[in-house]
Amino acid sequence: MRSSWWRNAVFYQVYVRSFADSNNDGVGDLPGITSRLDYLRSLGVDGLWLTPFYPSPQKDHGYDVADYYGVNPEYGTLDDFGRLVEEAHRRGIKVLIDIVPNHTSSRHPWFEAALSDSNDPHRTSYYFVPGRDGAPPNNWQSAFGGPAWTQLEGVPEWYMHLFAPEQPDLNWWNPVVPAEFRKIVTYWLDRGADGFRIDVAVSLHKRRDLADRPLVPHRITGAPTTAPGFEIIDQPEVHDVYRDWRHIAGTYEPERVLVGEIFDPGRQSRYIKQDELHMAFAMMDRRWDASVWKRAIDVYRHAVSRSTSLPSWTQSNHDVIRHATRLGGGGLGRERAKASALLLLGLPGQYFIYQGEELGLEEAFVPPERREDPLYIHTKGRHQGRDGCRVPMPWRQHEPNAGFSTSPPWLPMPAAWDRNAVNAEARSSTSVLSLYRRLLEV
Numbered sequence: 001m002r003s004s005w006w007r008n009a010v011f012y013q014v015y016v017r018s019f020a021d022s023n024n025d026g027v028g029d030l031p032g033i034t035s036r037l038d039y040l041r042s043l044g045v046d047g048l049w050l051t052p053f054y055p056s057p058q059k060d061h062g063y064d065v066a067d068y069y070g071v072n073p074e075y076g077t078l079d080d081f082g083r084l085v086e087e088a089h090r091r092g093i094k095v096l097i098d099i100v101p102n103h104t105s106s107r108h109p110w111f112e113a114a115l116s117d118s119n120d121p122h123r124t125s126y127y128f129v130p131g132r133d134g135a136p137p138n139n140w141q142s143a144f145g146g147p148a149w150t151q152l153e154g155v156p157e158w159y160m161h162l163f164a165p166e167q168p169d170l171n172w173w174n175p176v177v178p179a180e181f182r183k184i185v186t187y188w189l190d191r192g193a194d195g196f197r198i199d200v201a202v203s204l205h206k207r208r209d210l211a212d213r214p215l216v217p218h219r220i221t222g223a224p225t226t227a228p229g230f231e232i233i234d235q236p237e238v239h240d241v242y243r244d245w246r247h248i249a250g251t252y253e254p255e256r257v258l259v260g261e262i263f264d265p266g267r268q269s270r271y272i273k274q275d276e277l278h279m280a281f282a283m284m285d286r287r288w289d290a291s292v293w294k295r296a297i298d299v300y301r302h303a304v305s306r307s308t309s310l311p312s313w314t315q316s317n318h319d320v321i322r323h324a325t326r327l328g329g330g331g332l333g334r335e336r337a338k339a340s341a342l343l344l345l346g347l348p349g350q351y352f353i354y355q356g357e358e359l360g361l362e363e364a365f366v367p368p369e370r371r372e373d374p375l376y377i378h379t380k381g382r383h384q385g386r387d388g389c390r391v392p393m394p395w396r397q398h399e400p401n402a403g404f405s406t407s408p409p410w411l412p413m414p415a416a417w418d419r420n421a422v423n424a425e426a427r428s429s430t431s432v433l434s435l436y437r438r439l440l441e442v
Helices: 030-035 037-043 078-090 109-116 121-125 176-190 238-249 265-271 290-303 330-344 374-378 415-420 422-426 432-441
Strands: 010-014 047-050 094-099 128-130 149-151 157-160 195-198 215-217 224-226 257-260 279-283 312-314 350-354
Touching: 030 037, 030 078, 037 078, 037 432, 078 094, 094 176, 094 257, 109 121, 121 176, 176 238, 238 257, 238 265, 265 279, 265 290, 330 432, 415 422, 422 432
Parallel strands: 010 047, 010 350, 047 094, 094 195, 195 257, 257 279, 279 312, 312 350
Antiparallel strands: 128 157, 149 157, 215 224
8 A cells, every 4th residue: 555644744834035044145045944954853744845946036935936947046956955855855854845837927938938929839828818998808806906917018918917917827728838837747756856735726727718707805905806606717627737747646656745725625625536636725714712613623624524635734824924923912822822733733634834833933023115025015005915924934042133044134033033043942841842842742
């Protein structure tokens, strides 16, 4: 029987830019992660999830990929990736990497070629569509605010981007696109990756007719966005993609793992199957109420009950306010965060730790002039953005920038985090870190 090592694994999400800086330029990197593998082993995790480290203009800090086959020079080299995987495996730690199949960077060679020549074959690898009397082709909205379309200069065509204008959506109806991603998936698995976390996993194929939808307030920004019930994404053909990827994953030993960014339990039940995704996130972002949590846990467990998987519990990631803050902040939030970890780590299934939650880190305040998140920028400050959960890790108490870097970090670190540094937490038997270590020993 093949190993199902992932079924009850604990994964640790590394936001590469903010985890560990090896060359003191203020930005985290792959060698920095390698240097901290002993810490991760001592914590007791079974695997890592690395956020995108590909070459990128960094308009969305790596989720705008310019080259799916390389490493951003800020983060290191392909050799650095190889060393990280080798050293992680030597310590019994698996490595999942982020793959971003919904869109590329506007600096990707395909998109640049499509922009330069309307007859270029890659024009159909994206959505270039005529507008309606000077307006966008339809009323679809970007997750970052405003229309999901940008008009080309001097011509009546527009291109689609469900996120930032610098992130044009790929056209998965064009067979060139799935064929290219088969190569990308195989390339990284051959380089030692143990699987993928799939960004916006349900969004690959859009409605062919590009029809309008009614508008409602966006759940995060409050800005007008397309309403549920008339799907523009989540088309049946996306399942063919994941069946293909699952087949590829199954040709490796042990089998490689596919994790979908799918938070809706109703959708999860359609994707977590023996021949599609292995798992998807069960985001526990509910208010602190026992009945609410019980209901959410029951819903997520039911969603995967018809599959061979178990829920993938998580409380925080790089896109949401840290749960120690959501649960009340201060001492109250810290104690509730301990309690929620005790609960979720005791349930059947996987658990995904977001870097720093094991230290009890709260959401950090980032001054407006230092914010970099396109969600904050494109909503013109209507949304506070996600920078506050992406502030670098504090490693050593009483050192500049809490030991993250000797240079100013890319986002400012709160002075109060000094007391949450890894070495400070490790000295206390009642700290959040000590609790996590005890829980992961079980």
